[in-house]
Amino acid sequence: MSSDQDHLKETDTEARFEFKKEQKSSFQADKGLTEETIRVISEDKDEPEWMLQRRLRALKQYQKMPMPTDWPGQPDLSEVDVDEIVPYIRPDVETRGGVDDWTDLPDDIKDTFDKLGIPEAEKNALSGVGAQYESEVVYQNMQEQWEEKGVVFCNMDKAVQEHEDLVKEYFMTKCVPPSDNKFAALHGAIWSGGSFVYVPEDVTVEMPIQAYFRMNSEGMGQFEHTLIIAEEGSEVHYIEGCSAPKYSAFNLHSGGVEVFVGEDAHVQYSTVQNWSKNTYNLNTKRAIVEKNGRMEWISGSMGSKATMLYPASILKGRGASDNHITIAFAGEGQNIDTGAKVYHNAPNTKSTIESKSISKDGGRTNYRGLVHIANGATNSSTSVECDALMFDNESTSDTMPYMEINESTVDVAHEATVGKIGDEDVFYLQSRGLDDDDAKQMIVSGFIEPITEELPIEYAVELNRLVELEMEGSLG
Amino acid sequence: MSSKALPANLSEETVRTISDERDEPEWLLEARLDALESLESLDLPDVIQTPGRRWTNLEALDFEELVDPLNAADTTERVTAEGVEVLSFTEALDSHEEVVEEAFGSTIAPDTNYLTALSAALFTTGTLIYVPEDVDAEDVKIRAEMNSKSLFSHTLVVTEKSSSVTILEAIESGESDVEGERYFSNLVEIVAGENSYVQYGSLQNLDENTYTYSLKRGDAGVYSTINWIEGNLGSRLTRSDIETELNGDSSETKIVGAFFGHNDQHLDVNARVWHKAEHTTADLVTRGVLDDEARSVYEGVQDVGRDAWDTNSYQRENTLMLSDESEADASPKLIINNHDTEASHAATVGQVDKEDLFYMLSRSIPERTARNMLVEGFFVPVLDEIEVDEFREDLQELISARLD
Numbered sequence: 001m002s003s004d005q006d007h008l009k010e011t012d013t014e015a016r017f018e019f020k021k022e023q024k025s026s027f028q029a030d031k032g033l034t035e036e037t038i039r040v041i042s043e044d045k046d047e048p049e050w051m052l053q054r055r056l057r058a059l060k061q062y063q064k065m066p067m068p069t070d071w072p073g074q075p076d077l078s079e080v081d082v083d084e085i086v087p088y089i090r091p092d093v094e095t096r097g098g099v100d101d102w103t104d105l106p107d108d109i110k111d112t113f114d115k116l117g118i119p120e121a122e123k124n125a126l127s128g129v130g131a132q133y134e135s136e137v138v139y140q141n142m143q144e145q146w147e148e149k150g151v152v153f154c155n156m157d158k159a160v161q162e163h164e165d166l167v168k169e170y171f172m173t174k175c176v177p178p179s180d181n182k183f184a185a186l187h188g189a190i191w192s193g194g195s196f197v198y199v200p201e202d203v204t205v206e207m208p209i210q211a212y213f214r215m216n217s218e219g220m221g222q223f224e225h226t227l228i229i230a231e232e233g234s235e236v237h238y239i240e241g242c243s244a245p246k247y248s249a250f251n252l253h254s255g256g257v258e259v260f261v262g263e264d265a266h267v268q269y270s271t272v273q274n275w276s277k278n279t280y281n282l283n284t285k286r287a288i289v290e291k292n293g294r295m296e297w298i299s300g301s302m303g304s305k306a307t308m309l310y311p312a313s314i315l316k317g318r319g320a321s322d323n324h325i326t327i328a329f330a331g332e333g334q335n336i337d338t339g340a341k342v343y344h345n346a347p348n349t350k351s352t353i354e355s356k357s358i359s360k361d362g363g364r365t366n367y368r369g370l371v372h373i374a375n376g377a378t379n380s381s382t383s384v385e386c387d388a389l390m391f392d393n394e395s396t397s398d399t400m401p402y403m404e405i406n407e408s409t410v411d412v413a414h415e416a417t418v419g420k421i422g423d424e425d426v427f428y429l430q431s432r433g434l435d436d437d438d439a440k441q442m443i444v445s446g447f448i449e450p451i452t453e454e455l456p457i458e459y460a461v462e463l464n465r466l467v468e469l470e471m472e473g474s475l476g
Numbered sequence: 477m478s479s480k481a482l483p484a485n486l487s488e489e490t491v492r493t494i495s496d497e498r499d500e501p502e503w504l505l506e507a508r509l510d511a512l513e514s515l516e517s518l519d520l521p522d523v524i525q526t527p528g529r530r531w532t533n534l535e536a537l538d539f540e541e542l543v544d545p546l547n548a549a550d551t552t553e554r555v556t557a558e559g560v561e562v563l564s565f566t567e568a569l570d571s572h573e574e575v576v577e578e579a580f581g582s583t584i585a586p587d588t589n590y591l592t593a594l595s596a597a598l599f600t601t602g603t604l605i606y607v608p609e610d611v612d613a614e615d616v617k618i619r620a621e622m623n624s625k626s627l628f629s630h631t632l633v634v635t636e637k638s639s640s641v642t643i644l645e646a647i648e649s650g651e652s653d654v655e656g657e658r659y660f661s662n663l664v665e666i667v668a669g670e671n672s673y674v675q676y677g678s679l680q681n682l683d684e685n686t687y688t689y690s691l692k693r694g695d696a697g698v699y700s701t702i703n704w705i706e707g708n709l710g711s712r713l714t715r716s717d718i719e720t721e722l723n724g725d726s727s728e729t730k731i732v733g734a735f736f737g738h739n740d741q742h743l744d745v746n747a748r749v750w751h752k753a754e755h756t757t758a759d760l761v762t763r764g765v766l767d768d769e770a771r772s773v774y775e776g777v778q779d780v781g782r783d784a785w786d787t788n789s790y791q792r793e794n795t796l797m798l799s800d801e802s803e804a805d806a807s808p809k810l811i812i813n814n815h816d817t818e819a820s821h822a823a824t825v826g827q828v829d830k831e832d833l834f835y836m837l838s839r840s841i842p843e844r845t846a847r848n849m850l851v852e853g854f855f856v857p858v859l860d861e862i863e864v865d866e867f868r869e870d871l872q873e874l875i876s877a878r879l880d
Contacts, residue, residue: 073811370526375803390815393782399810402526405825408797412825414808420815 019115020245021108023217025134029088031219035059038189041088045157045192050168058178058188065182068308073366073398075306075335080280085221085252087190089134098130098140098155109133116243118212121458126239127207128153132224133214135192146205151236152198153209156225159196166198170227175258175314176286183282187223187256194224194255199234199265208237208270208456213255215244215279221252228258230265230293237268239459243303246276250305253279259287261295263317268296272459274466275303277333283309291317291346298454301328301336302466310368312341315349315377322351327451327463329470330363330395339369339401340384344377355386356448359395360470366398373405373412381411388418389447391440441471483540488512490545491597498566498600503577511586511596518590521689521715523744524775524807531773531805532715532744537687539594542659544625548600551650552620559611560641561604562618565630568604575606579632583665583695583721591689595661599628602663607639607672615864616643621650622682626659633664635672635700642675644867648710649683658686660711666694668702670724675703677867681710681874684739690716698724698753705862707871708735708743709878719748722756722784733762734858734871736878737770737802747791748777751784751814760791760821763858765851766802767878776808776821784814791821796828796854798847848879 027044029037038059042052067077092106102110102119113119113131122129128142130153137155146153152163159167172178178188195211215222230236244251253275261267267287275281281304287295297311313322324340342351357365367386388397399416421443429439445452445464452460491512495505524531556562561572568576586596603618620629635641647662660682668674674694682688688711694702704718720729731747749758764772778789795804808821828850836846855875862868 372526372529388810388812390812390817393814393816395815397810397812399808399812399821401807401809401823402524403804403806403823403825404526404529405795405797405804405806408800408802408827410797410826412823414806414823415820416808416810416822417820418810418812419818 021112021216024092024108025089026092027090028086031086032083033059033087033190037087041190041192044090047160048164051160054172055189058185061178062182062185062189065185067182072400075308075337077280077306079250080252082186082252085219086217087221087223088192089217089220090136091133091138098137100139100141102139105138109138112214112216113139113212116212116214121210124458126210127205128209130155130195130211131214132193132211134217134220135222137193142209149203150200151203151205152196154196156194156196156227157192159227163196163198166229167196167227170229170258170260172256172258175260175288176256176284180284183254184256184284187225187254187284190221191223191225191256194226197228197236197238199230199236201231202233204235205237208239210239210241213240213242215251215253218247219249219251221254224255226255226257228267229260230262230267232262233264234262235266237270239270241272241274243274244276244279246278248278251276251279253281253283255283257283257285259295261287261289261293263290264292265290266294268298270298270455270459272300272463273303273307277303277305279304281307281309285309285311287313289313289315289317289320289322292319293317294321294323296323297340298325298451299327300451300463301326301338302470304336305333306335306337308337310339310341312343313351314343314345315351316345318346319348320346321349324351324353324355325451325454326355327448328357328365329467330357330359330365331470332361332363335364337366337368339367341370342372342382344373344380344382347376347378347380349377349380351382353384354450356451357388357397358391358444358447359388359397360391362394364396366400368400370402371404371412373407373410375406377407378409380407382413384414386416389444390418390420437471441468444471483543485540485543486512486545493546494598494600500569501573504569504580507581507586508597511593514587515590515593515597518587518593521589521591521717524773524805532742534715539659542626542657542687543594543598545598547624548627549624550601550620550622550627552601552603552618554603555615555617557613557616559608560613560616561606562616563604565602565604572604572606575634576604576632579634579665579667582667583693584663584691591661592663592691595628595630595663599630601627602630602632605633605641605643607635607641609636609639611639613641615866616641617866618643618645620647622647622658622660622686623650623652625654628661629663631664633666633674633676635667635674636669638671639669640673642863644677644679644864646679646681646870648681649686656685660686660688662688662690664692666702668694668696668700670697671699672697673701675705675863677705677862677864679707679867679870680714683710684712684741686711688714688716690714692717693719694721694729696720696722696724696727696729699726700724701728703730703861704732705858705867706733706745708733708745709874711741713742715744717746717748720758721750721752722758723752725753726755727753728757730861731760732858732861734855735764735772736875737764737772738767738878739770740768741770743770744773746775749779749789751780751787751789753783754785756784757788758790761857762793763855765796765798765854766804767798769799769801771803772805774806777811778809778819778821779811780814780817780819782813785816787814787817787819789817789819793823795825796851797825798828798851851879852876
């Protein structure tokens with residue numbers, strides 16, 4: 001490991017996530033969800049009329065749709081009462097849309113991100129960084145060289161003002177309409193913050209862009225929206241990290257992510273999710289991929305009480321491809337229900353899905369995936385591989401793939417395995433002088449390696465450390 | 477899904493008439509009437525639903541139109557083997573009432589779903605296969621012809637300690653003047669005693685005006701083995717569920733299925749196993765071929781319970797598509813609650829292997845013949861499992877006939 005990662009060693013990872021700040025804000029919406037709340041949020045953000053109308057339409061849809069309760073083996077959502085959460089908290093920051101210098105932030109917020117190691121990472125490995133605290137982005141900066149090439153990386157609220165035409169065209173219209181599911185509708189009504197990324201034709205953003213999402217207050221909901229538009233021939237890697245301290249009341253995170261991958265473009269979207277274990281993480285993430293475009297979803301789900309997340313790729317253009325790599329780690333009291341969805345809607349499209357899950361101390365993991373090959377998507381191929389590792393008899397691991405094949409000239413393969421950690425593997429390592437815990441940790445690190453090697457080294461190290469902490473059962 | 481209303485031609489009177497005609501004991505009449513009563517609160521069997529796609533549409537079945545309870549007719553030939561009782565359901569009630577009473581509804585509760593309750597209320601035919609302790613019986617055969625608008629059959633297999641039996645059940649449409657759509661329901665319950673062995677092979681080749689519902693479930697005792705082999709070639713729509721509960725320690729099951737759909741046939745075939753005891757093993761193998769506009773739906777479930785220590789569970793499903801118009805949906809599921817498990821599943825969908833085809837063409841075999849040989853070869857892993865020779869030959873013949 002190079003000295004670049006020293007800052008990750010200095011602070012104890014556990015302490016870095018598990019601290020709370022006093023709740024300070026300049027504006028806080030009332031609990032619950034009414035038309036009034038939405039008008040107030042929209043007004044506080046000074047939004048154009050069309051956005052307010054979209055929010056109100058989404059609210060109507062939200063009110064009409066039933067809560068998902070009948071999926072086999074799904075997490076229990078009965079505790080999720082939207083009327084009990086605070087949907088919008090504007091932190092106490094002078095500059096709307098965030099500052100571009102960490103030192104301009106109030107001390108408590110700056111201290112939060114310092115502890116999370118964000119400013120350090122920015123210096124070392126990233127093209128741009130955005131940081132969201134509660135409902136608003138408080139910091140946003142990108143290296144000049146990318147700005148000069150026309151790359152836009154700004155917070156979503158600012159984009160509504162400054163890139164209105166693009167946002168109006170792409171925001172929850174073609175990719176994730178609010179009618180998609182109940183939480184997409186909720187998101188459409190009260191979204192706040194998030195990132196807007198625009199990469200012009202043929203521009204390759206060489207280092208990743210990162211956004212970090214932090215919920216500090218008890219009983220709040222975070223609903224950030226991420227919209228990425230990658231034009232023809234462009235390339236970008238977007239990373240998001242999430243965390244929150246643990247409270248007794250539940251928190252709700254319901255983000256929306258829309259990615260437009262242009263012809264021959266390549267977008268990688270990586271997530272390291274470490275929400276506190278009182279958080280319900282119910283997201284909708286989807287990409288539309290044009291001709292010969294390539295979409296990659298990399299995600300590590302470590303935190304949250306319950307996660308329901310199935311990043312989707314719609315392979316719309318001939319030769320488009322998708323790659324999903326997911327890892328889920330469920331410890332005590334956690335239910336991680338995650339997977340992938342791919343729609344092959346054009347000829348010569350390709351997808352590969354690789355899922356790894358680990359359940360321990362009564363945790364539940366579920367891989368739920370859908371691969372749909374439409375009539376006419378000739379010469380398409382898909383391969384799905386799910387592996388699950390179980391540590392004890394209190395834990396559960398389910399695998400529920402769905403394949404819908406409407407075309408004959410295809411190559412479809414699905415494989416899954418479930419098992420306990422190999423006694424022989426542990427024995428071998430012990431015979432080499434490792435103790436039982438270290439041996440198991442090493443096996444787990446090897447098990448998730450296909451994922452970690454896809455991430456920049458900072459994140460790989462981070463993910464490994466989170467896994468180690470989970471293994472010790474010491475994460476809060 | 478909401479439950480369905482009772483068909484107008486179905487009343488307590490109908491059920492009493494069926495039971496009276498067969499001179500049935502009071503407990504069976506009661507069971508039938510309870511089933512009839514439960515109909516209103518029951519749903520059709522679960523069907524997989526994804527956004528925008530319902531895999532099988534059972535709601536479209538109009539039972540008032542399909543079911544003609546008082547005119548059921550079948551011709552069933554039963555071939556027994558030494559030491560084993562193979563009796564029609566009514567005969568069995570006379571000579572083995574206790575066995576029947578104990579087994580009936582013990583693995584498939586009549587109120588499992590709307591269709592099982594409908595069967596319990598209306599069944600008129602079926603067989604009891606009773607294998608006493610230590611008897612090894614080979615090649616029991618049941619050949620049934622369906623000669624009416626609707627037919628409900630209920631079969632029981634009971635094997636006592638350390639016995640074994642191989643069974644072939646074949647069902648086809650007889651020559652009759654019934655017009656329009658028809659409905660066939662086939663329930664099979666197996667109760668496998670300690671250290672017993674059952675192979676139950678079933679071949680369904682009904683005409684393509686028939687809608688078929690078949691639920692076969694086995695209860696495997698300690699050290700017992702239940703092996704299912706299922707061939708589905710007939711019917712307009714087939715919904716077939718083959719299930720084993722591994723309730724006894726060290727019990728085993730194999731569920732082997734073959735289907736071949738053509739025209740606009742819809743085949744919804746499912747294999748499920750529940751590991752509920754220690755040291756149990758399951759192997760699920762399904763191979764299917766689709767031609768024309770045929771559509772298949774497959775769900776495989778391997779459910780490992782909390783107490784199922786030392787489980788081995790495997791599942792494979794392969795579908796071959798011969799036509800561009802065919803469609804295949806598949807969902808192999810693993811539900812694992814005990815970590816002391818080795819479980820895997822694999823599923824593939826594709827066409828006849830191009831290299832294989834090329835190799836055969838290079839040996840100057842005409843393309844059509846080559847493809848047909850490859851399709852026949854595709855079914856070999858299923859055919860190899862069949863122990864009743866007659867069954868294997870029948871299935872092979874039906875496959876080749878469909879390929880011509």
